[in-house]
Amino acid sequence: MILKLEHIQKNYGTKTVLKDCTFSFEKGKIYGLLGRNGAGKTTLFNCLTDEVRADGGEAFLIDDAGSTKPLIPSQVGYVFSTPILPDFLTGYEFIRFYMDIHQGKRTPEKTIDEYFDMVKMDKEDRHKLIKGYSHGMKNKVQMLCFIIARPPVILLDEPLTSFDVVVALEIKQLLRELKQDHIIIFSTHILQLATDLCDEIAVLSEGNLQQIDHNLLAGKDFEERIIELLKDDNAHE
Structure with missing residues (x-):
């Protein structure tokens, strides 16, 4: 399975955020999407989920049989950097509801x-209202949503920064297990996190996507190469 982006573009008024994003992401790998703050990482994710409409280009999903179809929102699981959850429900009520609507699809x-045990959420916290959850607890609930639904494409927008060290390590291991059946794209501006977790690195700079040679990941010149690519990108939030 391959997620193929062709010439994705997005402008906000006179500002071009995504100029010409063309890239292929393969199943079985975790991709690190690196870029400076404001480079367009979240905008690209929003375009892929139809949260915002791209001004040009298309995204396709090519299945294992070679059939190519346009990517649709139901094929994408999105873990937001700022969780969006129903605060009036408990975590337990929300996950039970989410399991019910995905009955028969869970594998x-x-x-x-x-499920709660997978993300190490305390039993008493499961029955508290989501509005009282910490940022990290809300991110755990978000994680459970894609674990339950198992969409082919999983987008993670800076999700590990709110976890403590132990939970972050456990989530990393979980993602490594899930990648065999999914396309996982991990947005971050933390270089060490990308090199630790990801199989491939894509850099978003000046509105374009560029793949970094896989062999550079373990090399001593990797950081210098990334800095060289990003230092002239003056985008910022």
């Missing part, structure tokens, strides 16, 4: 408590 089948 493998697990109980609701087994």
